[in-house]
Amino acid sequence: MADIQAPKGTKDILADSVSCWQWVESTARQLFSQAAYREIRTPIFEQTQLFERGIGEATDVVGKEMYTFLDRGDRSMTLRPEGTAGVVRAYLENGLHAQGLQRLWYTGPMFRYENPQKGRQRQFHQIGVEVLGSKDPRADAEVIALAWDLLKGLGLGDLRMDLNSVGDGDDRDRYRTALVDYLTPYHGDLDPDSQDRLSRNPLRILDSKNEKTQTIVQNAPSILDHLSPESRQFFDRVQQSLADLGITYRLNPCLVRGLDYYTHTAFEIQSDNLGTQATVCGGGRYDGLVAELGGSVTPAVGWALGMERLVMLLQQLQTVPQPRVDCYLVSRGEKAEAQSLRLAQGLRHLGIAVELDLSGSAFGKQFKRADRSGAVTCLILGDGEAEAGAVTVKWLQSGTQETRPQADLLAHPEILRQEPPTQTPPA
Incomplete structure (x- = not known):
């Protein structure tokens, strides 16, 4: 088939x-x-x-x-x-x-x-x-x-x-008569569609795309003179x-x-x-x-x-704004993957756009997808973080990262939308 x-x-x-x-x-x-x-x-x-x-x-x-x-x-x-x-x-x-x-x-x-x-x-x-x-x-x-x-x-x-x-209606009736009187002598030179329109709908001849017809209508009476x-x-x-x-x-x-x-x-x-x-x-x-x-x-x-x-x-x-993704969440391990879905949903409820990696592949492959996602941050959840109730936040542009309690992140989700301030080293 x-x-x-x-x-x-x-x-x-x-x-x-x-x-x-x-x-x-x-x-x-x-x-x-x-x-x-x-x-x-x-x-x-x-x-x-x-x-x-x-x-x-x-x-x-x-x-x-x-x-x-x-x-x-x-x-x-x-x-x-x-x-x-x-x-x-x-x-x-x-x-x-x-x-x-x-x-x-x-x-x-x-x-x-x-x-x-x-x-x-x-x-x-x-x-x-x-x-x-x-x-x-x-x-x-x-x-x-x-x-x-x-x-x-x-x-x-x-x-x-x-x-x-x-x-x-009265204006068009007057104009239609004038237009037909002008176009009738050119009947044989008009394109076939315009020839048919001459009796049915002559005003439509004015916007014909046929080059020869366009040349003919250039000198046709103007409807503005018949208003x-x-x-x-x-x-x-x-x-x-x-x-x-x-x-x-x-x-x-x-x-x-x-x-x-x-x-x-x-x-x-x-x-x-x-x-x-x-x-x-x-x-x-x-x-x-x-x-x-x-x-x-x-x-x-x-x-x-x-x-x-x-x-x-x-x-x-190229004037189209791209869809916003605040963070890309990667996870590996049974407990971490279970927590990742709860964390993603919790952040989404707070207005954070989260893309959750569902591949189950190695962290390296997930990190590559995070880099391509356009997200501001990557959330990393392995079994170590899962046991501690924590998550590692990596800001993708700078590479800066830190580990925070998941509860802290849910209390302050705004940190996922912008790079952290640059730390000035002590004098």
Whole structure:
């Protein structure tokens, strides 16, 4: 039988990488908490019509990339391809719309059937935020600032942001007509996907990656020239708020994002260190989605970032803090090994990170592992120490060591986290 492997487009996240994921998640959790955002957790599969109505049947996500199946009740279900539609469904179903403004965030796996490549998998993970119930342009600036602060807080400096407005429904209708009028004479020169989009979803042609199509759209009409006075005023206020926060950006009229529910503000944050898959975070306003899913008209804005790309970038830049190990505990002999487990647990209960060597091998091999562990100290417990109720503490950087009663160590565990002061010899 052939070896069983992970499905194409999925990856195991091994222990060496998980610490980076946890660091990103804990940094995000702390930042969101400071801004009064609360976590929400939604199912990883939903009724298919949620995404057909919410994302748009003309999008590539719905038309080509969803993992859809019939359950045993012949109901069409889909593994979630993105997080916003599920959050809005939960917002409506659980009556959150009656509780005023909602600041929410989420994290978890998403699924899209697409060609796997660097930074893009069929099962991928996102962290996202959503603000539901505010039409204030400051909400747009707040969520963008959260994304910017999160990435900066993780140590990323080489970032740039693209910003655009796609206006409201009337703005897009006017612009769509102008764009189709411009592109129709070039129909035969467009790439096949763009030819298909010309009738179904022409705005998506603007972010085509095909070089010939990109050349054509460079001279296309700008959506910024088709905004109503009200949409222009809204976008101006978003830009002013970002300027007030010192967040830099460039206007990109070709930025439309890939989902039909976007209105007004659209943005992407990119890193040049990721090559062609440069976008780390993207989002915008989606004032029509709640109504599309059966609620009343509700303004909303949010974003999502891809964890795989972000972790890859952090590891590439070597900004990831390593897990902390305070001490490495080695033991040899029946009585010493029994005491070692009790001592390790006692120190752990006091907040000391202890790695207990379970190999039972000779002290020499255990000492080598201690040296590689990154610990501050090595605790040595042989039968002699066990008989005396003591333990030898060796500070690995200096090589200094001393024997102490185990009870003394449990009473003063802080000594395991730092080198002892250098002793000045008497004059």
